[in-house]
Amino acid sequence: MTALWHQQQKDIEAGNIKLKAFLQGLVSTVTKEVEEVRARGLDIEVKGHHCPTCKKHLLRKTKGKSGYFWGCRGYPDCKATFPNKGSKPDFNSKPKSTGQATDHACPECEKGKLVKRTGKSKKTKKSFNWYGCDQFPTCKARFFEKDGKPEIPDQEDA
Ligand SMILES: [Zn+2]
Ligand SMILES: [Zn+2]
Known part of the structure; x- marks a missing residue:
């Protein structure tokens, strides 16, 4: 584009294009570019x-x-x-339901961490929190929430 303008400036110097026409061309070029950016959004800059x-x-x-x-x-x-x-x-x-990672280790597979998720009860139509293992579907451990923590049943030490 710079090269084009350069050529046009040369043309002006040579008296081939009237200054007014040149400015109009400049304005419409800029306007067009602005419109294009508006239409295409930020995709141009954010790769x-x-x-x-x-x-x-x-x-x-x-x-x-x-x-x-x-x-x-x-x-x-x-x-x-x-x-x-x-x-x-x-x-x-x-x-x-991306869930919210917690520091609670999964007691079933002992590899995964529990992820806090929100579900909705079909019966009461109330939403509730529950915890699932982040190793799902390998590990299908699920726990309800109690006092803001996963309700993990007591396990006997092996
Ligand atoms: Zn991310
Ligand atoms: Zn697990």
Whole structure:
């Protein structure tokens, strides 16, 4: 574009283009660019998609068993994943209840950590918290919440 303007300035000097026409061209060029940025949004500058969960890392497109999905590059600190929709992460889809990581170790597999999730009772229509193992589906441990903690039944020491 600079080269083009340079040529036009030369043209002005040569008296080929009237100054007014040049300025009008300049204005319409800038206006067009601004409109383009507006229309296309920030995609031009942001290469990649920021993770809306941790707001720190970019998302990475990964091929999973059931097709592509987007996972946070901050894994394992951030376990956010999003389904793929038209080669973009679908932020509008309900997250697969990403849950909130806790420091409670899973008493069943002793490998995983419990993740706090929110569910809704079909009976009472009230939402409640429960805890699931982050090794799911390998480990299917689930616990209800009691006093803000996972209600883990007492285990006999082996
Ligand atoms: Zn993240
Ligand atoms: Zn477990």
